[in-house]
Amino acid sequence: MLNKSSHPKDVRLACRLQQHSGNTSGLAAGFVQANMVILPKADASDFLQFCQLNPKPCPIVALSAQPGDTGIAAIAADLDIRSDLPSYRLFRHGELVQELPDIRELWRDDLVTFFLGCSFSFEEALLADGLEIRNITEGVNVPMYRTSIRCQSAGKFSGPMVVSMRPMKPADAIRAIQICSRFPQVHGAPVHFGDPAAIGIADLTQPDFGDAVSIKAGEVPVFWACGVTPQLAIAEAKPELCITHSPGCMLVTDIPNSKLALF
Amino acid sequence: MLNKSSHPKDVRLACRLQQHSGNTSGLAAGFVQANMVILPKADASDFLQFCQLNPKPCPIVALSAQPGDTGIAAIAADLDIRSDLPSYRLFRHGELVQELPDIRELWRDDLVTFFLGCSFSFEEALLADGLEIRNITEGVNVPMYRTSIRCQSAGKFSGPMVVSMRPMKPADAIRAIQICSRFPQVHGAPVHFGDPAAIGIADLTQPDFGDAVSIKAGEVPVFWACGVTPQLAIAEAKPELCITHSPGCMLVTDIPNSKLALF
Incomplete structure (x- = not known):
């Protein structure tokens, strides 16, 4: 069973195997959990600027290096962005259309992934x-x-x-x-x-x-x-496609919380 | 004339020569100014403990190394505690008895000097x-x-x-x-x-x-x-002798304010 002592990688693997589909609160205590936003490249550069202009509500923890990348090694070993979160939400033109256990079938080479810090x-x-x-x-x-x-x-x-x-x-x-x-x-x-x-x-x-x-x-x-x-900014912007984590169902990273401390 | 660009040592020398007897606010901008408390050794150890127990109101910037010392090289070059502040107050048994331009004639070998941080x-x-x-x-x-x-x-x-x-x-x-x-x-x-x-x-x-x-x-x-x-704690304690700076007439040290920053 997953619990506060679980290693982040085990949480991600359980999600990938669809053995865990719920909240990540309290799992893998001590490690950074992150909000996820996936956008087509056409919208990603504006969204990146939005985050840079509003760093307190939209603090970027990590960004995929190239459109289409499904991993970010710096924050999570062997990460597959398409499956390693418990649950995903698909938005089209700002409207929630589906909640999904993985997004392999939706993946495209132009998708850019943002991970944003969370209050946990x-x-x-x-x-x-x-x-x-x-x-x-x-x-x-x-x-x-x-x-x-x-x-x-x-x-x-x-x-x-x-x-x-x-x-x-x-x-x-x-x-x-x-x-x-x-x-x-x-x-x-x-x-x-x-x-x-x-x-x-x-x-x-x-x-x-x-x-x-x-x-x-x-x-x-x-x-x-x-x-x-x-999330509200995305709902107003109505991008053609947007995929996020489901509420409370975050990416559990390999980064200890203390690593985010300035000093 | 002394002003915000004066070097701390020049402010202290002007005090020593009794060419400046007023407020130090605005002089030698950028350098730490300190409150002063002088007590006989018999009372100094309790007062030191009081400061240690209450560091927010009583933050110790410097303490004389030995009773009777008239200088603290670490905070002010060539300091003479007895003359280098603009004005002094003499208290006996908690009562203000005199305001003085220097305290050379009051000096004793058992006097311990505390310098405490100030809001400037x-x-x-x-x-x-x-x-x-x-x-x-x-x-x-x-x-x-x-x-x-x-x-x-x-x-x-x-x-x-x-x-x-x-x-x-x-x-x-x-x-x-x-x-x-x-x-x-x-x-x-x-x-x-x-x-x-x-x-x-x-x-x-x-x-x-x-x-x-x-x-x-x-x-x-x-x-x-x-x-x-x-000051209130000293007034309540009524030590036999206590000498302080006059209000607003601080020691101007050689320490840049930025040196006090933790990071």
Whole structure:
């Protein structure tokens, strides 16, 4: 059985053999997990620029060296991008058309693969420091909100920044800012804390994605740029073809989380 | 005339020759300025422990190697502690008895000198990054407040933590936390932001020391541990003898501010 002690390669192999099709949260603890976006070359250069212009919501962990490449040795040994994630989503012209266990039959020589950092890495660093993460304590998905912060546009890609929220006491928030600042490739430091209205959030109890969490007396909401941001930009851009991981079903890389730390 | 371009040694020499007796703010820009505390050996070990236990309000930049030493070559060439600050304060049993241009006549072989970091260094780093510091903009002393946070006691030294406050927008506060985290020897990261009552401050418009500053819409108060903390602990401890710098009349060291950065 896969568990937190599994080696990343074993998780990927179980996915390839279709022995695991679910969430990767909690598997292969200590290793970077990444969001995946696959686009035709015609759209990939604009999307790359979008990520470069908006590094906090769209931090690039790895990019395929050539269109059509099905592996990226630097992040995962013997990786087959077409099969080594638990579940895939196929979008055509911005519409979700299918959820698939692998994408071998869809593969084309012009497809470019992006892996983007995800919050699992910084959550692990916060927990290791003794901080509480409310969505983990309460066993729910982190609450996420569309904001009034506009991403910088690149070609057809544009949209609002989406943020995730974790409530903390101010002193814990200061510590979380210090820790997350070391990890720019997994969203880095928070982008805001305190007043939700200042970034266009009307009601914290009504997240746009994920689940609401309780906020206790003396706590403030702390907001991080979120990996749902590029998904919204892709939905607005309506590229002819786009393939992503299914929510929560990430690529488990061979990179230890600590390798992403600046210092 | 002394100015921001003066070399630290020239500032110290002007003090020694009693050609400068005022504030050191703005002189020898880019170099660490330090608070000074001189105590008899009998009290110095407890005070050293107090500083070690409370490093955020009492960060030790330098300590005389032996009782009676009048110089610390590592921080200032040819330093004479007895004359090279603009103005000194003499306290006996916790009471201010005299302000003096030098302390040659008071010197004893059992006196131990502490130099503690001050906020000038981190304020310079914040300004260099483009952040606004309200007390500088408004040309007043930073507002400082007694808090309900108790320092850890050491022997006769105890008391509340005093904090300085600078209002900022949340995104600027996050950047300030990042910058100040690099400088633990000049108070480091803030200790609190937001609700003043959470740390026992009743009214931001009524600082215990310094001057009130305006807080604009969308800003939150950000609180840093403050070098007035050890002064209160000394006032409560009532040591037989204590000599400090006069407020604002610091030791100008030869240490570039950047040398205090962790990375």
